Amino acid sequence: MVLNPVLGKLVSKRVVLASASPRRQEILTNVGLRFEVVPSWFKETLEKSSFTAPYEYAVETAKQKALEVANRMHVKHLRTPDVVIGADTIVSVDEQILEKPVDKQDAYRMLSRLNGKEHSVFTGVAIIHCHSKDNQLEMDITDFYEETKVKFSELSEELLWEYIHSGEPMDKAGGYGIQALGGMLVEYVHGDFLNVVGFPLNHFCKKLAELYYPPSKHNVQRKKYDSIPSVDTFENQSDGESESSNFTKQKGASKLDSSGTYSSEAVYASENSSGVRTGFTVPLENQNGVSQSAAKLPSKILELMDGFRASKALFVASKLKIFDHLKDKGPMKAVDIANDVGTSVCGTERLLDACASLGLLEKTPQGYSNTDSANTYLASDGKYSLHGYIIHSNDHLWPLFTNLESAVKEGSRQNHRAFGKKADDLFKDYYHSQEVKQRFMSAMHSIAHLTARDVATAFDLSQFKSACDLGGCTGALAHELVQVYPNLKVTVFDLPEVIANTSYFQPSGQHTAPVTFVSGDFFKDSLPEADLYILSRVLHDWPDEKIHVLLSKVSAVCRPGVNMEKKTVSQII
Numbered sequence: 001m002v003l004n005p006v007l008g009k010l011v012s013k014r015v016v017l018a019s020a021s022p023r024r025q026e027i028l029t030n031v032g033l034r035f036e037v038v039p040s041w042f043k044e045t046l047e048k049s050s051f052t053a054p055y056e057y058a059v060e061t062a063k064q065k066a067l068e069v070a071n072r073m074h075v076k077h078l079r080t081p082d083v084v085i086g087a088d089t090i091v092s093v094d095e096q097i098l099e100k101p102v103d104k105q106d107a108y109r110m111l112s113r114l115n116g117k118e119h120s121v122f123t124g125v126a127i128i129h130c131h132s133k134d135n136q137l138e139m140d141i142t143d144f145y146e147e148t149k150v151k152f153s154e155l156s157e158e159l160l161w162e163y164i165h166s167g168e169p170m171d172k173a174g175g176y177g178i179q180a181l182g183g184m185l186v187e188y189v190h191g192d193f194l195n196v197v198g199f200p201l202n203h204f205c206k207k208l209a210e211l212y213y214p215p216s217k218h219n220v221q222r223k224k225y226d227s228i229p230s231v232d233t234f235e236n237q238s239d240g241e242s243e244s245s246n247f248t249k250q251k252g253a254s255k256l257d258s259s260g261t262y263s264s265e266a267v268y269a270s271e272n273s274s275g276v277r278t279g280f281t282v283p284l285e286n287q288n289g290v291s292q293s294a295a296k297l298p299s300k301i302l303e304l305m306d307g308f309r310a311s312k313a314l315f316v317a318s319k320l321k322i323f324d325h326l327k328d329k330g331p332m333k334a335v336d337i338a339n340d341v342g343t344s345v346c347g348t349e350r351l352l353d354a355c356a357s358l359g360l361l362e363k364t365p366q367g368y369s370n371t372d373s374a375n376t377y378l379a380s381d382g383k384y385s386l387h388g389y390i391i392h393s394n395d396h397l398w399p400l401f402t403n404l405e406s407a408v409k410e411g412s413r414q415n416h417r418a419f420g421k422k423a424d425d426l427f428k429d430y431y432h433s434q435e436v437k438q439r440f441m442s443a444m445h446s447i448a449h450l451t452a453r454d455v456a457t458a459f460d461l462s463q464f465k466s467a468c469d470l471g472g473c474t475g476a477l478a479h480e481l482v483q484v485y486p487n488l489k490v491t492v493f494d495l496p497e498v499i500a501n502t503s504y505f506q507p508s509g510q511h512t513a514p515v516t517f518v519s520g521d522f523f524k525d526s527l528p529e530a531d532l533y534i535l536s537r538v539l540h541d542w543p544d545e546k547i548h549v550l551l552s553k554v555s556a557v558c559r560p561g562v563n564m565e566k567k568t569v570s571q572i573i
């Protein structure tokens, strides 16, 4: 659930974070933003002396990082994102810009300059809205920066070196990480702490508010949002746009309180009549800014307590193919859907209301219809449909997780309890029944297809000439890899029963190097040689002894790469 309504505006968009920084990913994930990570390949080598102020350098670098990703995704992957976010954090002391240290000596040089002094941390942020028109990429760029002042205590040489040897400084601007050991060096911080860690979240939300909800005519004197508007504020606005609409077209009256500022509210969870959580707001402060309620609601815990209900509502609606019906025929009344799918009217209505409150459907006087996300991801026929994986989650994972308590107590797999069969027998079942096989392959295909580009671009794999996707099933990841890296020869290795059924899942009309499919049992048969081995959703299926056998076989046939040692990318998946 997204706590902030301005972030909520991004929910239905393809948002890409053009950054490898784990801190930025964490900051944005923590507030419920869903995004893909495509690290930028832009080299941070802009001429610093050509900028009049340090923040200009950070903003320009952030912009170039985001532009590189937007262009690469548009050209190489033919999937233009809606929004690309880039950021760059620098430390500035005595008019000098400090970036990440190149080695320990460099870290020492930086930390010595900061020692006992106040310095500024600037993060430049670029938000690029992309549109593809006649295959041309059009972009609207918004950028800003945030400054935070940080003061270091007087630190001894010994302490500095001890800190440097911890390894923490190496991937951080100025050579320190305030969020971890580096916090010990800091005497005070003036400004946004998260800005130092790499992403000025507060300023980012205000910027989104400016973009998506520009002040109305009678409030034109308010040029900028100086607080993040509340949910109420937005819900009462008639911006007249669907969730997929372009931010620049949105108009709306921002609701201000009598003092001309937005009241501070937080979104928590409640249950509606169908037992599904909906958002409501709880005022946190009275007019004097004094907290009225001593106990904050534990929203994360409440979310976890109820999460299973939401999952099951999604699973059942998917199983009944309600999203398919609505894609073809929506908007529809509950009674008509119930007639079509052969269910009770009262039960169907409750399920539909649950889906509407979960943001999967829209409910209007005309009836229920799919949201854009439901059309894209939940209808079973979409290119990026998750239908197969949702059905697998309902039919296979749900019964297993129902036995989690026994699994923890016994330390064993629970297939016998959930399905009356051992794990190995169950795995064979996947391939003996045509229907079960198809369902399992659809599940693996849908999740692999959706995540393939993230996996393919998580690292720069251009130095590899050949790759083998072990247990690569329908080849969803393999096809993405050959698109991103046209010189890479990719082999998919899987069981003969799987390989025999892959034709249905092959992409049509793509002019890329073909993927080779090789059938065999990876425990028994010899594996093809390759520079790079990919094990995705494979290792978790097997006990340690078998994994040892498999990894030893992979190690024997995986050729050392150009710059890297033998490499598998299973750890990123």
Ligand SMILES: Cc1cn([C@H]2C[C@H](O)[C@@H](COP(=O)(O)OP(=O)(O)OP(=O)(O)O)O2)c(=O)[nH]c1=O
Binding pocket: 018, 019, 020, 021, 022, 023, 024, 039, 040, 044, 065, 087, 088, 089, 090, 091, 100, 121, 171, 172, 173, 174, 176, 177, 178, 179, 182, 196, 197, 198
């Ligand atoms: C000062 C400071 C910086 N940092 C981090 C934030 C950034 O990740 C990093 C500065 O490097 P950046 O070049 O801004 O970012 P990055 O290289 O990590 O990722 P990318 O270029 O792909 O976006 O320093 C901290 O984590 N803590 C701190 O206290």
